Amino acid sequence: MRRRSHLIVTFVALVAVGWxxxxxxxxxxxxxxxxxxxxxxxxxxxxxAKSAQQSLAATLERQRSELAxxxxxxxxxxxxxxxxRAELAAVTAEYDRVRSVLAQVRAEVRQMEKRLKKxxxxxxxxxxxxxxxxxxxxxRTADLRERExxxxxxxxSAYERSQTSLLEVLLSADSLDEATAQMAYLITVSDQDTxxxxxxxxIREELQTRRATLEDGRRALVEARAVAREETKALKARxxxxxxxxxxxxxxxxxxxxxxxxxxxxxxASLAAAGNVKQKIADNERAAQAMADxxxxxxxxxxxxxxxxxxxxxxxxxxxxxxxxxNQAANKTSAYGFRWPERSFHVTQEWGPTSFQLxxxxxxxxxxxxxxxxxxxxxxxxxxxxxxxxxxxxxxxxQPLMPWDTGFGVVVDHGxxxxxxxxxxxxxxxxxxxxxxxxxxxxxxxxTTGMSTGCHVHFAVNDHGVxxxxxxxxx
Numbered sequence: 001m002r003r004r005s006h007l008i009v010t011f012v013a014l015v016a017v018g019w020x021x022x023x024x025x026x027x028x029x030x031x032x033x034x035x036x037x038x039x040x041x042x043x044x045x046x047x048x049a050k051s052a053q054q055s056l057a058a059t060l061e062r063q064r065s066e067l068a069x070x071x072x073x074x075x076x077x078x079x080x081x082x083x084x085r086a087e088l089a090a091v092t093a094e095y096d097r098v099r100s101v102l103a104q105v106r107a108e109v110r111q112m113e114k115r116l117k118k119x120x121x122x123x124x125x126x127x128x129x130x131x132x133x134x135x136x137x138x139x140r141t142a143d144l145r146e147r148e149x150x151x152x153x154x155x156x157s158a159y160e161r162s163q164t165s166l167l168e169v170l171l172s173a174d175s176l177d178e179a180t181a182q183m184a185y186l187i188t189v190s191d192q193d194t195x196x197x198x199x200x201x202x203i204r205e206e207l208q209t210r211r212a213t214l215e216d217g218r219r220a221l222v223e224a225r226a227v228a229r230e231e232t233k234a235l236k237a238r239x240x241x242x243x244x245x246x247x248x249x250x251x252x253x254x255x256x257x258x259x260x261x262x263x264x265x266x267x268x269a270s271l272a273a274a275g276n277v278k279q280k281i282a283d284n285e286r287a288a289q290a291m292a293d294x295x296x297x298x299x300x301x302x303x304x305x306x307x308x309x310x311x312x313x314x315x316x317x318x319x320x321x322x323x324x325x326x327n328q329a330a331n332k333t334s335a336y337g338f339r340w341p342e343r344s345f346h347v348t349q350e351w352g353p354t355s356f357q358l359x360x361x362x363x364x365x366x367x368x369x370x371x372x373x374x375x376x377x378x379x380x381x382x383x384x385x386x387x388x389x390x391x392x393x394x395x396x397x398x399q400p401l402m403p404w405d406t407g408f409g410v411v412v413d414h415g416x417x418x419x420x421x422x423x424x425x426x427x428x429x430x431x432x433x434x435x436x437x438x439x440x441x442x443x444x445x446x447x448t449t450g451m452s453t454g455c456h457v458h459f460a461v462n463d464h465g466v467x468x469x470x471x472x473x474x475x
Contacts, residue, residue, distance in 0.1 A: 036195055043202055045140070100472050102249060105242060112235050116228065123224050130217045137210050144203045147196060154193050289360075289404075295462045298395045298411060298419060308393035308436050309415040313337075316391035316438040332475035336414075338389040339439045340474055341422060341459055342380050342446070348456055349377040351469045358451065362467065374467035375421065375460030382426070382455035384446040388412050388437040389420045389459070389474070397443075398429050407450020409458075410443045417465075418473075423458035424449055 316337065333339055349356070353369040362372035389412070396411035409423040410431060426447035437443060448455045461470045 045203075045206055099249060099253075100469070102242070102245060105238075109235065109238060109242060112231070112238075116231055116235065119224065119228050119231075123221065123228065126217060126221055126224070130214060130221065133210055133214045133217065137207060137214065140203060140207055140210070144200065144207065147200050147203065151193065151196050151200065154196070295411075295419065295421075296465060298413065299417065299462075299465055301395065305393045305395060305413045306415065308434065309391070309413060312391035312393055312436045312438055313415075315436065316440075319438055319440050333439070334473060334475040336418070336473045337391060337439075338420075338473050338475070339387070340378075341386050341389050341420075341457060342378065342384055343387075345378040345380040345384075345457075347376060347378045349373055351376050351460075351467075351471070364467070372467075375423075375458050376470045377456045377458050379454070379456035380446065382446055382448065385442050386410075386422055386425065386444045386446060386457055387439055388441045388443050389439065390414055391438045392420070392436075394431045394433055394435040394437060394443070395419070397432055401450075405450045407452065408444070408447065409450075412437060412443070417463060419462040420470075421458070421460040421462065423460075424452045424456060 351373055353364075354371050354373045356371055356373065359371040359373050361368065361370050362374060363369070364372065392412040392414040394410060395413045397409070399406060399408055400411070401407065401409075407423050408425040408427050408429070409421060410425065412420045412422075414420065422444060424447055425444035427449060428445060430445075431437065431441070431443045435441075446455050446457055459470055461468050461473050
């Protein structure tokens with residue numbers, strides 16, 4: 001009788017501790033696993049899924065940027081080809097100018113080919129990554145179903161066991177210790193089921209993250225493939241158009257050579273008519289050397305002009321904001337910010353190797369030429385206004401090549417090692433060293449001073465000590 005009373009007291013105390021916490025005993029497979037370890041593993045996989053989502057998002061952002069850049073480069077290539085076609089169509093098209101444009105276009109085509117190759121490789125990598133994400137989703141979905149089934153089994157068993165009176169469990173035990181162990185075991189089972197439920201929630205969140213990642217990636221993959229197809233088609237058309245333009249360029253080259261020969265024949269004829277050819281040639285060679293020496297000296301002094309050049313560029317920007325772009329070709333602005341120094345003119349001699357005897361020798365890019373014209377000559381009549389080609393600061397003016405050349409001229413430093421030279425001006429000195437100029441600044445007037453065969457402007461571009469073709473710097 002005393003033993004039964006003792007059991008009843010024990011029973012009441014256990015019920016007061018936590019009747020609601022009592023659940024069912026898990027199946028054998030649940031007891032064999034470590035629920036806390038499984039939960040930590042699932043949380044780690046959730047963190048991996050979120051990290052993968054962030055990594056893919058960064059990859060997709062970079063890819064979108066590259067796609068936008070690719071489209072922009074394609075549009076630029078189209079514009080360059082249109083410019084080349086316009087040059088070829090013009091009656092006054094110049095071979096050297098068009099050749100330079102086509103060389104740039106060829107480089108752009110090669111660049112686009114490299115970018116497309118890179119894009120296709122990225123598509124393959126992204127496709128493989130998305131395939132792995134999809135496979136991981138399938139694996140984790142199976143894990144989720146297994147754990148949900150396990151928890152359902154536990155809950156079902158708990159419901160069935162709840163029909164059994166705890167009093168009967170206690171009374172059927174052989175001792176108080178045995179009854180206490182059974183109750184403690186039931187409470188432990190409840191903790192396992194709680195952990196299992198947490199794991200299920202974590203797996204569901206992980207799957208939601210991975211599905212969102214997969215959806216974003218598939219959209220990006222579709223877009224990338226569409227762009228690749230579009231740009232591949234455009235690149236094919238550009239190659240075909242470039243081939244046609246290059247064929248047309250051969251005919252233009254022949255015409256340009258004829259024109260150059262005519263110019264040089266006229267110049268040689270005027271030189272012969274003037275007499276004393278040998279002396280003039282010798283003087284001109286010395287003047288050319290003096291010009292090279294002065295250019296080198298001015299290049300060394302360029303650093304001191306940096307602040308003034310920046311001020312000139314600021315003024316040029318302000319002028320550009322106040323004025324609309326002019327329609328005449330001479331008033332257009334190049335990528336260097338340069339315009340033609342005269343608003344209306346005709347070219348009388350091109351830059352480059354020549355048969356004109358008065359031109360001095362020059363070595364250009366490793367090739368020696370016995371006669372080389374280091375600039376472009378153009379004319380519109382004596383007294384025509386001459387403008388600076390672009391923003392810069394005057395570093396020489398007047399007669400800086402005396403005594404070898406009595407011609408009046410101006411040298412403008414534009415920064416970055418680029419100088420522009422203007423020669424054979426009228427004796428009136430309009431600007432002096434230190435003057436800040438823009439493409440709207442008059443720096444002199446067309447004349448025929450120095451070794452000149454008539455009123456014109458000798459316009460030259462010295463880029464880091466090399467006399468380059470001015471057409472490559474002009475619009």
